[in-house]
Amino acid sequence: MSIIGLDIGNENCVVAVAKQCGIDVVLNDEAKRETPAMVCFGEKQRFLGTAAVASATMNPKSTISQIKRLLGRKFSDPEVQKDLRLFPFEASESPLDGCVLIHVNYMSENNKFSLTQILGMILSNLKQIAMKSLETTAVSHCVIGIPAYFTDLQRRAYLDAATIANLKPIRLMHESAAIALDYGIYKTDLPEIEQIIVVFVDVGHSDTQVSVAAFKKGQVKMLSHAFDRSLGGRDFDEVLFNHFAQKFKEEYKIDILTNHRASLRLRAACEKLKRVLSANAEASLNIECLMEKDVRGFIKREEFETLSFDLLERIKVPCKKALEDAQLSSHKIYAVEVVGSGSRIPAIMRVLSEFFKKALSRTLNASECIARGCALQCAMQAAMLSRTFRVRKFEVQDSFPFSVALCSKSPASETDEESVPTPSDRFLFSKGDPIPSTKVLSLCKSGPTFTLDADYVDTGDLPPGTSPKITTFTIGPFQATKSEKPRIEVKVGLNLHGIITIESASLIEEVGIPVTESPASREIKKNKDVELSADAAGDDAGKCYASTGSTSPIAINSRQHMKKSKRTDTLDNEVVNRGLPQEELQKAVEKEVDLARQDKIMEETKDTKNAVESYIYDMRNKLSDIYHNYATESEREKISRDLQQTEDWLYGEGDDETKEVFIKKLDELKNIGDAIEQRYKEKGAHSQAAADLMHDITSNRNLAPYRDTKYDHIDPKDRQKVIKTRKQDSMPKDADPILPSAQADTRKRTEVSNRNFKPIMTQPNQNAPHGGERSSEPMDIDHEQDPENTHSE
Missing domain, CATH: 3.30.420.40 (ATPase, nucleotide binding domain)
Incomplete structure (x- = not known):
């Protein structure tokens, strides 16, 4: 990650x-x-x-x-x-x-x-x-x-x-x-x-x-x-912009503010001018053809600072x-x-x-x-989540720059659009509270649902005209017993993003459970209560407990009472005013995907068009230079004509074509051009291939004059396969190669040579006096009798 x-x-x-x-x-x-x-x-x-x-x-x-x-x-x-x-x-x-x-x-x-x-x-x-x-x-x-x-x-x-x-x-x-x-x-x-x-x-x-x-x-x-x-910096740019806009209006009789393109150019020039003034005591401004006029201006740093006096004070x-x-x-x-x-x-x-x-x-x-x-x-x-990634520990305790209050709606204003503060308003987060923070509020509510509004306390910290309302939380619905008034615990969080959220909301009720007590248990409980009172009052109370405890009457009948127990239910909460609704956000995501796809298509189209243009210029130059001897006259005329026609089409009606059309045009040009290019590459590669395979070639070329009688038993058709390696040197440059040079490394080329020629050269002679043994002697080369056996380019 x-x-x-x-x-x-x-x-x-x-x-x-x-x-x-x-x-x-x-x-x-x-x-x-x-x-x-x-x-x-x-x-x-x-x-x-x-x-x-x-x-x-x-x-x-x-x-x-x-x-x-x-x-x-x-x-x-x-x-x-x-x-x-x-x-x-x-x-x-x-x-x-x-x-x-x-x-x-x-x-x-x-x-x-x-x-x-x-x-x-x-x-x-x-x-x-x-x-x-x-x-x-x-x-x-x-x-x-x-x-x-x-x-x-x-x-x-x-x-x-x-x-x-x-x-x-x-x-x-x-x-x-x-x-x-x-x-x-x-x-x-x-x-x-x-x-x-x-x-x-x-x-x-x-x-x-x-x-x-x-x-x-x-x-x-x-x-x-x-x-x-x-x-900020752009306000100082605006000071220079207004200064020169007024100056050019007076001197050159042009109103920059009425022309968007001229305004962009002047603002860009003023930004550069501000940077020059940061390092120099004075600077000049020159813009050519600004609303069809060449304009010039000059300003000193002292004048610029005087114009910016109010900004500097702020x-x-x-x-x-x-x-x-x-x-x-x-x-x-x-x-x-x-x-x-x-x-x-x-x-x-x-x-x-x-x-x-x-x-x-x-x-x-x-x-x-x-x-x-x-x-x-x-x-x-x-x-914190990775065992392999380590960073020096440094704690950052950020603070929240606003004060936020949590307000509930009064029963009379449940249908109003705006929240009406009630005496139960709660000051939630204070200015300077750490981020993140969490606070738990305990509220008493009797209806099935209720709402909480989070509002900014000090509107002076907000942009002018901004509503102090942050968001509205709806808690519930919930059902409580009629005998007890429910208590709602709401955990409000200020998360890492600085956004107010409801982390959880719970309904807590005290439910009465009937409990039966025997006379003995009541007496034990009574004695414990007296003992606790004595400890609280001192030694005298303890003496009183001792005397009264032994003479207190004990009831005979059993008795029942209600024991209170807590029950907690998790409540749902809903938030409104959370930026883009989910459906609108999903549409925006899909729109961005479509825009990115279109951008990719256009970039690929431009790349393909540039490839066609580059091929035209490159092939035209090479045809008159390094490829000239590798193409026939008719081939040069045809490809030159095709290049010119494609160039005219490219700068004319083909300027706005699709990627597929440009690919097709490039393939048409390469039909002839690739063959010429291949001849050029083969001629250059053949000399290297010949040098790499020199040992094998020299071992096989003695077949050409047929002077060594020990190879007379080899079939003439097989001999032609070996002789072709020698004929390549005498071919014209504009002819296609008989035996294309290998494009792999020397070892692979040697393997190809051995696989093709060695079985031919080592065929056993059935008429030999020693039972047809294979010939494995190296062949000598007689250069005088084979003058064509020279290494070509």
Whole structure:
């Protein structure tokens, strides 16, 4: 089983794998360590990753990217609407869950895909990259990094996308915890008793996360999480984009915002410009033929930082909140580790250094640390189940960034759509509780069923407009006795993915059982009760017990009473609002299989078409060079004519043909070409074969002049079989070989020679004076009398 960790970024993705020598980052088909999180739909094929980037300019309205921050959020969300205005693709509201649906033109039809399906396509591509790199098909289990601020719906969307990609996530791991694991597991100087505090600042492409972690030898505990969902490297790109869009509108009279293709080109240029400004004090921007005009721009780093002043100030907010939640001050911090693709901007480093009053550290790979941490976590999970796989023990105690309450519906509101809080509301998980966690609740209910709503307590931690409701659990049905009020025990879990679940629900009843007591047993019980009272009251009570115990009257008749006993029944529970319904999820899985099959067909078709094109150019060059003497004039004319006709067809009406048609065309060209190629190969191989079989050939060629009388008894037909080996040298190059050279090794060729010729050469002479003994003497070669016996090429 291959162990992989996945970092799904808003812009790029990284795949890391655990091997015996450590953690390696997997290279994609272009030998790059990062793969774009992008999907592009062409007319007949999807393009994923790097291929999607190459096709984005040609199909801007069918290219989907930067879906991470939109996943699991409502279409009506103001932030979602703001982001959608930046993208060229068309989107609408899903009637199923109110989330975003993407509209693309694929296979000459209008198709709609949910963001969960798009994420499933990205995961499928990453899985294929891992399988090719590892040369295995056993890639299924993984750990996927997610932002700590992801809501329950977003986490479930990741699990659904993994199901679509046929992946089995062992854990959805907070990206901050993965960074902390990659940081701590390699440190050998961690203290055993006193803990050290490290702050991790992750400035990504679209978000900023700040976390505080406490390290000890062999363990890390996440103390707090803070974040800004809409502050990342792309926001600084947008500052440059808006600046130059306005500038070009004034100078060149072109409105970039009205052209999707021009907007894509300018944004790509601004991203490169930002990187140049990170290393230089000034930079220029040049784009040719942008809306039919060549444009130029120039900016200094100071001007860029002035334009980005508000963004730089916002970075301080999550830093301050993280320290407050961890109840720490900056002087207790051991180190501040900065990661993320957006952290390379010098102004961000300066702001963070001033805030924490400490020199910043960059010991981790800014782009790969999350994937490496996820791969390490996956390896540790696998090591628990394997005796052969070993990983250094390092405990990661992550924390939940939200507070969750469990609410029950009042009897008057059982039919309402929304939960109505009642006095029995229970505070379930607090912010900072460890992941995973389990709590047992004891509830008193009288109806056959009841519902529990899990809600977020602090809506300020949620995206604007997000409903605080997480999910609804329905417990029951159950039947209880009328005499006793039942008690329901519900075990609520916060699992490894950070999702609230009902692990079990049980009905516990106290049932009365009649018990008959004899007079003697009642007297014994009475004496024990008095004795217990005496022990509780002291020595005086004991004396009183002694006097009263001997004079107490004893009843004669038997007596009955009800003894209480507990009975436990397991109850069913049903969950609603769990992401994609099962039937929709199954349809998405089948759709992904169909898309992958179509992609494979188109790739094979392109490969076959390229094979035809390559054969045309290759054969045409060889016919005028090395194959020229190995083909007759008529053969050269025919194959040249066929090559030209196939080339014209290939770039004309045959450009859009199927794989089977291209295979047929290639076979037609090879009918003549293969024969010419075989002659060329046989001529070159014959000299080598002749050298390998020199001993056997020289032993047999004396038959040609028939000068040795001791072989006169051999039949002339048998002699012709041996003579053919000599005639091959005198054949013209454009003739087919009489005796094809063997394609095996020397030993096999020798065996063939001995098997064919030795029985002929050793035939017994019945007229010999010694009774027809076989001739085993070696034959001498007379080169003067056999001038043709020379070794050919």
